[in-house]
Amino acid sequence: MRPHKPAEVSPSLPDASDWPARVAHGTPALLAYLDLEQRFRFVNDTHRRWLGLDPQQLLGQRLVDVVGRRNHALAEAALARAYAGQMASYEGELHDGHRPRYAHGNFQPDFDADGRVRGIFTALVDITERRTLELKLHESEQRFFAAFQHAAIGMALTRPDGRFVRVNAAVCQMLGYREEELLQLDIAAVTHPDDLAADAELMAQLLAGQRESYQLEKRNFHKDGRVVHIQLSVSLVRDEQGAPLYFVSQVQNISQRKAFEDALHRERELAEVTLRSIGDAVITTDPQLRITSLNPIAEAMTGWTGIEAAGRPIEEIFQLFDARSGDAVANPLRAAIGHNSIVDLAGRTLLRHRHGFDTPVEDSSAPIHDHAGNVIGGVLVFHDVSETRALALKMIHLTQHDTLTGLPNRSQLHEHIGQAIATANRRQQRAALLYVDIDNFKQVNQLHGHAAGDRVLRAFAAQLQHCLSGDDLLSRYGGDEFVAVLPHLESAGEAASLCQRLINHGEQTRVDGLPELGLRLSIGISVYPDDAVEPDGLLQHAETALVAVKAQGLHGYRFFTASMNERAQARRRIEAALRQAQPRHELELHYQPKVDAHSGRIVGAEALLRWQADGHEAYAPDQFIPVAEDTGLILPIGAWALRRACRQARRWQDLGHAIPVSVNVSPLQFQHAEFYNWLDEVLEESGLATGLLELELTERMVMSGGDATTGLLQRIKRRGVRLSLDDFGTGYCSLSYLKHFPIDALKIDRVFVRDITSDRDTATITSAIIAMARSLNKDVIAEGVETYEQGAFLRHAGCSQLQGFLYGAAMPAAAFEQRLAEPT
Secondary structure (H helix, E strand, O other): OOOOOOOOOOOOOOOHHHHHHHHHHHOOOEEEEEEOOOEEEEEOOHHHHHHOOOHHHHOOOEHHHHHHHHHHHHHHHHHHHHHOOOOEEEEEEEEOOOOEEEEEEEEEEEEOOOOOEEEEEEEEEEOHHHHHHHHHHHHHHHHHHHHHHOOOOEEEEEOOOOEEEEEOHHHHHHHOOOHHHHOOOEHHHHEOHHHHHHHHHHHHHHHOOOOOEEEEEEEEEOOOOOEEEEEEEEEEEEOOOOOEEEEEEEEEEOHHHHHHHHHHHHHHHHHHHHHHHOOOEEEEEOOOOEEEEEOHHHHHHHOOOHHHHOOOEHHHHOEEEEOOOOOEOOOHHHHHHHHOOOEEOOOOEEEEOOOOOEEEEEEEEEEEEOOOOOEEEEEEEEEEOOOOHHHHHHHHHHHHEOOOOOOEOHHHHHHHHHHHHHHHHHHOOEEEEEEEEEOOOHHHHHHHOHHHHHHHHHHHHHHHHHHOOOOOEEEEEEOOEEEEEEEEEOOHHHHHHHHHHHHHHHOOOOOOOOOOOOOOEEEEEEEEOOOOOOHHHHHHHHHHHHHHHHHOOOOEEEEOOHHHHHHHHHHHHHHHHHHHHOOOOOEEEEEEEEEEOOOOOEEEEEEEEEEEEOOEEEEOHHHHHHHHHHHOOHHHHHHHHHHHHHHHHHHHHHOOOOOOEEEEOOHHHHOOOOHHHHHHHHHHHHOOOHHHEEEEEEHHHHHOOHHHHHHHHHHHHHOOOEEEEEEEOOOOOOHHHHHHOOOOEEEEOHHHHHHOOOOHHHHHHHHHHHHHHHHOOOEEEEOOOOOHHHHHHHHHHOOOEEOOOOOOOOEEHHHHHHHHHOOO
8 A cells, every 4th residue: 555645734824814904914005095084094014115104103194294295186186086986096106205106096985874985995006117118118119110200211011901000201202192191091002903913912922921021023103193113022020929910011112213224125125126227237245255146137147046146156156268268267356355446357258158158248346345344245247248238138028028018927927926025024014916807808809809909908007007106016927917016015905905996997998999998807815924925825825816706706806815715626626527517418408487477378488507417406507607607618508508498499399389498698608709600500500480589698798898799789689589688777777778779678687576575665666667668668577586476566567577486496398398288
């Protein structure tokens, strides 16, 4: 067994009756009781230790006599409140005659049985040490505030949510705000939107503990709206538990430095433009005679590009030989740098091209100095002195420029894009690529001839050039496609504004001797570095954005988005499959009935193209028909559809069902120079009565084609073929022009039909269109009729024929034939 541990002996405690006295006299506070005359009736022993006074001698004395009039006056207001029956407190000096002390006192009234004050309890605690610390802290805060407020550098404290807590005078002056104005704002309100994301990301990293501080150059907005460039240094202050309290930001205004940098950059770019533009070849090197740059003439004369030559020894690029002996000639730049003087090339000297042929040259070499006179490199200036120089330069220009417009051609485009990227990097800006295309430019060549088309392209290029600044470059990429390179872009909005100007000016292109062209532009935009960081990617994405514009069937501009790649891939899949659809007999025509508005009898049919594969719909018409039009596949498909519809109509004619069949004609078909001949050939081949064929044309096709379109319509009408205007009211909607065209019928678009029973304005407009069309002796056909109410309205308004799901959806020829055979 373990031995018992001896019981611990507790120190003896006082008797319970002694506790009140021990607490009252031992507590570290001055405890006392004052009667109504402010005489001491109880005083604890702490007075002896604090004030050096015998408590027994204080009994019966008045408070003012003990503490003195000065101390009594300090506490007089609190005492008065306590004698008035309210608990009161006092905090202030307490003089003991030797040194000032600081005390906190509580005065509690003592009430008798009737609720009258008969005295007060007083308790004072010495807080001298705490007060001393508070004073030191206050002094420290005051020194900090003075240093913060009057610092030459901008200082700001901001909460984790970005709102300003404190800003100094330098920041206020920098941004033009008063202190109280800035304290109502947050960081986002004064930061340039293009710089906000980078600042927010770095702040998030600070909050997450991923970094201790960060430095950033950014743009803030002055109160008057101008941009202020600042250098920002930010750190985070946390509390004892590690929670973030506020950010400390040091701010320097570097706008002047930025202005100097921009000026220096402009001077450098001006020098680069000058070197690229002068007629002489120029090569520069570092002090060790390694190549640093070649201008275009030097590139042509040596056979080396600037990128290839960079860093190579001068003798490898600039190889000289004596014209008489064929011996190698020392490079004069070595002597120029060695002697720190200008050295000319002596005698007849040949420069050997990279590919082996020689050119006689004259040369001047000189060292390059810095501001202190130190040699920091060398420069060679030389030119071709042969009789073939002019011809060679012309050939160089021809290989790099489009012969029709004089613009740089696609062979130079990648280099120009690379230069734009480099410029954007140096300036810490964006760059953009605009891929410009004239919609359906083939129509201009078909209507006016290729010579006129060339004149239009030259005039169009000039229109675009007027919209571009001096640093922007326009290149003819091929055919009716142009690419604009924008090396200086503050924001994506600038590219959008420029696109709108290009559209406005480009669509106003005029050429003497030609009617109004009615050009329409589509532009795809890609932005560096948001969309790609190398030339091929930017060009590909701009082209993808252009395809997206065209896919909408509208002209205009669009920025590249990642989702466009998916649509472009889907579009390419449709195109690839569509090229095989016709040989595989996957395309077929379905027929939708047109009925007499009063009798409901079938009086016509519209042939509609469908794509079926393995018994299922491969793609909907609104998916594959735009692809067919953009790729030109609509021409063979349209010719097949016209021939197929005429044969089917002839079959129904032979069966005793002589009803007109309407066929939609695309703009590319209709404006083709051979369209009438194709139409005539199909009618002859099928033997169809010409009155049983109806061609459905769009308003834009009819209204925008000029005299050539009018002549073609009249020839078709004389051939006996009916003509109808499809989707009437959604395009030009100009009834006054209808009398000039031999149109037999108008088709009211489904967007009007859909709302005629629910929208009074639509009903009024539709009734007016029908009435005016009938006054011009035109038949009126309404499409998209789905309800009896719509049919009744259109019938009473004067429509002669109705078409829509109410009377039958588009169906295969065999099913339609069964409908025709049914008794009416």
